[in-house]
Amino acid sequence: MTNLDQEPGSAPALAPEILGYYAQGQEDGRLRAGAGRLELLRTQDVLRRLLPPAPARLLDVGGGSGIHAEWLTAAGYQVELVDPVPLHVEQAGRLAGVRARLGDARALDAADDSFDVVLLLGPLYHLTDPADRARALAEARRVLSAGGLLVAATINRFAGLHDTLNQGRWFDPERRPYIEAVTRDGRLRSENPRSGFTTAYFHQPAEIVREFTAAGLTLLGQYGVEGAGWLMGAVGDWLDDPTRRESLLDALRLAESDPALLGVSGHLLTAGRKSEAAR
Numbered sequence: 001m002t003n004l005d006q007e008p009g010s011a012p013a014l015a016p017e018i019l020g021y022y023a024q025g026q027e028d029g030r031l032r033a034g035a036g037r038l039e040l041l042r043t044q045d046v047l048r049r050l051l052p053p054a055p056a057r058l059l060d061v062g063g064g065s066g067i068h069a070e071w072l073t074a075a076g077y078q079v080e081l082v083d084p085v086p087l088h089v090e091q092a093g094r095l096a097g098v099r100a101r102l103g104d105a106r107a108l109d110a111a112d113d114s115f116d117v118v119l120l121l122g123p124l125y126h127l128t129d130p131a132d133r134a135r136a137l138a139e140a141r142r143v144l145s146a147g148g149l150l151v152a153a154t155i156n157r158f159a160g161l162h163d164t165l166n167q168g169r170w171f172d173p174e175r176r177p178y179i180e181a182v183t184r185d186g187r188l189r190s191e192n193p194r195s196g197f198t199t200a201y202f203h204q205p206a207e208i209v210r211e212f213t214a215a216g217l218t219l220l221g222q223y224g225v226e227g228a229g230w231l232m233g234a235v236g237d238w239l240d241d242p243t244r245r246e247s248l249l250d251a252l253r254l255a256e257s258d259p260a261l262l263g264v265s266g267h268l269l270t271a272g273r274k275s276e277a278a279r
């Protein structure tokens, strides 16, 4: 079965290697310790500036085990979470106030115009077919109310190259051709056991803007999540120190939306709005 094959009326199937990867259960701890905290802190920093005041209705599509649903619920948002991985739904469903259910970004089971905010922090980089990404964006727009906010995460095209350099693995002759291929066309080939990740698509910053526009979303802005910070070896230590942590966040805010630097970041957030007049 391919990603697009489906029974009439049912949700599309997720690629089995993606399901298998997340079934290993590593996602819940990914952003809670070490340098991974930079992605969490910076995503929070950007979202807090973009979101409407609580309480607002928020759909967290591909919300994983609820890392963002947890703090957003605590902040007073009415959060529903959808994810295709049963373990993630089970973990998120245990969080107080979070309503979690199985689902796929390409076929949301929510009514038209029913959310003030949709987060797509994961699905777009696991959908390698542009038609699938267009479906996910069309679904997000459909369930948003007029004037509603969409924030989507993508992985930047050069993330694999930068990460590999940072780890000193570029000098490994077996790894290099694989990274060259990902950097050329953006497709991370999950069949390669050395990838450390699963099937994914790595966007250019301008490419996701075109996808938003094609889906009828008005661009609000783009934000490098980690900026260049993820390439600095001391970043985990800086995050341990509350004073340095805040100072680091100040520094990353300075350069977060500079067009020349967007692609340096590992992840990128793109924000858009469904127009007030839209149906």
Ligand SMILES: C[S@@+](CC[C@H](N)C(=O)[O-])C[C@H]1O[C@@H](n2cnc3c(N)ncnc32)[C@H](O)[C@@H]1O
Residues within 6 Å of the ligand: 014, 018, 022, 027, 031, 061, 062, 063, 064, 065, 067, 068, 082, 083, 084, 085, 088, 103, 104, 105, 106, 121, 122, 123, 126, 127
């Ligand atoms: C790296 S995790 C990110 C989790 C969380 N949103 C975050 O920002 O940390 C990617 C998530 O996207 C989910 N995902 C992958 N394909 C999806 C799809 N087609 N529809 C919805 N979610 C999907 C995965 O199950 C996983 O939970």
